[in-house]
Amino acid sequence: MPKPAQTNWRRCAKLALLLAALMPADALAWGSTGHRIIGELAIRNLPATLPEFVRNENAAIEIGELAREPDRSRGAGISHDPDLDPGHFVDVSDDLTILGGPSLKALPATREDYDTALRAVGTDEFKAGYLPYSIIDGWQQLVKDFAYWRADVAAEKFAKTDADRAWLARDRVLHERLTIRDLGYWSHFVGDASQPMHASVHYDGWGNFPNPQGFTTAKGTHVHFEGPYVRAFVREADVQAVLFPYVPFAGPVEVRVGAYLAATQAKLVPFYALEKLHAFDTGTADGERFAAERLAAAVAALRDMVIDAWTASGEAKVGFPPVLVKDIEAGKVDPIGPLQGED
Numbered sequence: 008m009p010k011p012a013q014t015n016w017r018r019c020a021k022l023a024l025l026l027a028a029l030m031p032a033d034a035l036a037w038g039s040t041g042h043r044i045i046g047e048l049a050i051r052n053l054p055a056t057l058p059e060f061v062r063n064e065n066a067a068i069e070i071g072e073l074a075r076e077p078d079r080s081r082g083a084g085i086s087h088d089p090d091l092d093p094g095h096f097v098d099v100s101d102d103l104t105i106l107g108g109p110s111l112k113a114l115p116a117t118r119e120d121y122d123t124a125l126r127a128v129g130t131d132e133f134k135a136g137y138l139p140y141s142i143i144d145g146w147q148q149l150v151k152d153f154a155y156w157r158a159d160v161a162a163e164k165f166a167k168t169d170a171d172r173a174w175l176a177r178d179r180v181l182h183e184r185l186t187i188r189d190l191g192y193w194s195h196f197v198g199d200a201s202q203p204m205h206a207s208v209h210y211d212g213w214g215n216f217p218n219p220q221g222f223t224t225a226k227g228t229h230v231h232f233e234g235p236y237v238r239a240f241v242r243e244a245d246v247q248a249v250l251f252p253y254v255p256f257a258g259p260v261e262v263r264v265g266a267y268l269a270a271t272q273a274k275l276v277p278f279y280a281l282e283k284l285h286a287f288d289t290g291t292a293d294g295e296r297f298a299a300e301r302l303a304a305a306v307a308a309l310r311d312m313v314i315d316a317w318t319a320s321g322e323a324k325v326g327f328p329p330v331l332v333k334d335i336e337a338g339k340v341d342p343i344g345p346l347q348g349e350d
Contacts, residue, residue, distance in 0.1 A: 021092035036095055036199040037302070041074050044243050044302055045189060046074035048311035051251065053116040056316050058156065060183045061190065067235065073191025074198060092166030094196065094203045096136035099272050106135050106208070111265040111272070114139055138200055142264045145193030146312055151318035152186040154332050158346060161336040171343045178346065194309050204229045206268045213279065224281040231286055232278070237298055240290040245299040246306060254309055267308055274301065316321040 037041065050067035050176040060066065077095065079089060097105060104110050108128040115121040118140045159179035166172035204210045211229040214220040256263045278297065281287065287295035323332050326345025335342045 012192050022185060031074045035234065036078065036195065037202060037229075037305075038203060038238060039078075040238040040241070041137065041233060041302055042074040042078075042195060043308060044197050044246055045201075045305045046194045047071035047246050047304045048196065048246060048250070051147040052310050052327075054253070057314065061186060061313075064280035066187055069187055070191040070194060071281050073188060074194045076192050077195040081339055093133045093136045094141040094155075095138060095199050096210065097268065098135045098196060098208045099206050099268065101210055101273065102271055106130050110136070111139075111269045114143075114261045114265045116261065122148070123341040132222050138196060138205065139261075139268060140266075141195070142200060143260050145189070145196060146260050146316055149186070149187050149193060149313065149316040150323055151325075152182060152189050154323035154325050155204065155346075156182045156186060157320055158325045158330075158335045158342055161332075161338075162346065165335075165341070166343070167341065172203070174347065175343070180308050190313065197309045197312065198305045200264075200268055201301050201308065202233055203271055203278045203301070204232075206272045207275045209275060209279070220276075220280070221280055221283070224259075227280065232282075232298070236294070237288050237302070240295050241302065246293065246302045249296070249300050250303045250306055253314060254307075255313060256311065263312075273305070312349050 022205075037045070047067045047070065050062055050070050051064075053062040055062075066206050077091070081092070098155055099105055100107060100113060103112060105125065106128060108125045108130065109115055109121055115124055118132060118137055121140065122139065125131050158177060159175050159182060163172055163175040163179065166175060199205045209216065209222075210216065212224040213227055214224065218224070274297075281297055285291075286297070321333055321336075324330060325332060325335075326342055327348055327350075328345055330340050330342050330345050334340045
């Protein structure tokens, strides 16, 4: 016989799943539980080669909370919501093109090029979603954040005056706060990209498409899985247990993001097959493992991209006029003028 506490927990879990059917179907990404897990675990799995300010426990907690911000900001108004909401998804067709336009295997270099290619097939970035560029832009910003922090640290060491040293110390602290904010906010979109329904035209039930396998067409499938189900049945330890090791990626970030989304899209049919077997009705072993693996895919992607952003920051330029970070770290240049801005 189950203990009273276990019985109450199961009743609460079933109630949460029932309430999912009453929630709006346009929810964006994992729920708060999923985004917290992704943000916190990615930071806790960073190596000691990264600076302490970005990998301590307080940073992990803050980034886990900040990962929810893109959803929490919804309802801010026009033009905020219509401009930003499409950044959470991308409608990938079964042939890995975005609604018959650009392919995940060859993403255009800019959002303008992406939108132009979509308009050529009768749609646009706001209808199709521009999640790949939310991730690409955020990674490039993180590289720049790390680059400024490295420049401040090195320049502070070589500073010629106490006034310069004090200014650099203040700028370093400012960039620590800015980096945590940027990393946390960006982590939301890296998380979105591991949820199969965020990378498919079949984003909430199979939809009005050929459906030979008889997958569900019920609205609410999306939010049921990513929100109440994860909250009720997935724990951080479950995700950590299926997390795979760091894998460096040497190619362009556009290729990396396209490959990540393609791997997510490949999990769509397995998701709907499990749903058909009622794996997500309650806490089944298959359903729990699938959800944990999808969250772990986001944790790994976030961890790996943060590590590689740190590496890339050593080759970046900062300030105006621009100077190389590696030259500042080698003591070859005094960057105080460019860092303060020589207008």
